Amino acid sequence: MIQTPESLIVEDAVLTYGKGEFATPALRGVSLTAKPGEVLLIRGPSGSGKTTLLQLMGAMKEPDKGKVSICGTPTTGLSQKRLRAMRLNRIGFVFQFFNLLSSLRAWENIAAPLDIIGMDRGAAEKRAKALLAEFGLADRADHFPKQLSGGQRQRLAVARAIAHDPPVILADEPTAALDTENGQAVAQILRDLAVKEGRIVVLVSHDHRLEPMVDREITIEDGRVVEERGPARPKSNALRSTLSALIEARRAASGDGRGGSGARQEGPRISSLS
Amino acid sequence: MTTLMAWRNLRQDPIRFAATVIGIVFAVVLISLQTGMLLGFMKTSAGLVENAGADVWIMARGTSNVDQSGLLNESAYYRALTVDGVESVARVVIQFSGWKRPDGGMESVILVGFDPRTGMAAPWNIVEGSRDALLAPNAVMVDRLYADKLGVSKLGDRVEIVERMAVIAGFTSGVRTFTQSPYVFTSYNNALRYTNVEHGGASYMLVKAKPGVEPAALAERLGAVLTKEEVLTTSDFASRTRQYWILTTGAGSALIMGAALGGLVGVIIVAQTLYSATVERLAEYATLTAIGAGTGYLNRIVLTQSLIAGGIGFTVAAVIASVLAASSASSPAAVLLPPLAIATIGILTLALCAIASLLAIRKLYTIDPTSVFR
């Protein structure tokens, strides 16, 4: 496949924690490309460097050596402030334990990134409630996170991750804290974000149940890529052309690599879960 | 939304919120009362100077406050009258004296012998009797605030001042003294009988300026003539008296120390509770940082928390302090809390809360966004 400029590219990334005697090499030269419209799964044993890799891809830090480029912008040499702006504009994070803000209602959790971006309250509320409806949580808008089930919380977290419409979704063990049914539902949502909306979706997971949902799998061990498989489920030609159209639409909607909302699907993302 | 988060964060831990607010209330009440007492002292200590109705005071050299002075002889009076711009001059006696209550107990008082002709240094806020009643031999007037202390309760009560009989001919209200010795008003002529002041002499010569004459300019001209005496405008003498009582006696620094201590305790309480509340929420702040919120955004949440607590605490404290101040109106030590003082304390409270939030804010700067991943 051709590398489009919207891809998330890691080139020969090296990262070592600590110094001297205590130096722990976490990444020893990792290269990969995550493309729009595709779900990339990163697997590997505990301590192999998956989370570290995700942190680099999420503009949380820079590699010691090598390069990370997020939708055409390299993170190299960026100040903390610029990295933050990059996260705010381009990345949606989904965490294992949801990381919702406990003092905010469901819709307010989704509105938080919009507030940080500077959207006015009315518009943020409208967008948050629309997303809640799409995720089957319309009747939970005013609930606090602790009043929601695990599956509902993770769906809310995913809704928050895409509230500001980032082109990249990064998820670290998004299903690990959920039962099979809820895990499947969240995985399906994440897959739709890639396939139907043309986002880059990268998952880090041990969960084998996710395998049929992903397009490509990269296995890392001891800070190195040891295996690359996929596409596990080749997309149909029809889907592929829809996808290119979507990508075009996104590109047209915003010149800076951020997604526009033109590509958004209309119907609910989820219909039969509570 | 930062305001909403701040408010919800506070409400989520009502006990800590209450503890914070109570701490602020305690501190602000303390600051207000200390300030109010200081303001009360400032007004009280120079009250006699400011209410005497004079523009310029002539006094013995080295006089440090209105309550304690040397004596002037009659020539000062006539020399003052020769100065251009002088409308009138009054001889006034202000001197410590001994007061024997009807039950025999002794009290120290400050005798004020005013000038009936010009009315300068006459009692003010008279609630019973009249100024003219003081022209009668042995007639004196005291303040209601000190009636108990002086052992009198009504007109006609008899006491002794340095073994001479005196009769209560009136009462004032709210005429306080900074010293423990109440003012006892009488006419200049009566005062001569109770003191060692020679006829024609005085503790002070009080000068009224002709209309349009600047007190400062007049004081300068008087000073040129009265070279052995000291000449001050009323406002200069008032501030000298104030400074003497507030600073020299240590009353001022004690009050200011008390207020500062209140402020310090408040800052420590707010800083401590805000810090622990912030540390408990560090994971949520890290999530916001991971999403892309800047430290400014996080700081705003913490700062707003402290300002909300400060605002509520101040409001409660202002009500309490105002009630206490109002109830002090009938006590010898007045607590004065004019609106400007309350507003200033309000701003100070919010400023102290902002300072108190710095400890928590410092913690926010240590947040590592990668900590959201385990």
Ligand SMILES: Nc1ncnc2c1ncn2[C@@H]1O[C@H](COP(=O)(O)OP(=O)(O)OP(=O)(O)O)[C@@H](O)[C@H]1O
């Ligand atoms: N903050 C850190 N300081 C020091 N060493 C670290 C830090 N974070 C990770 N490491 C080390 O770096 C290596 C890679 O860690 P990483 O968290 O990326 O692994 P992982 O693949 O995500 O593991 P897991 O599946 O257990 O989450 C490990 O050896 C780990 O001990």
Ligand SMILES: [Mg+2]
């Ligand atoms: Mg990990």
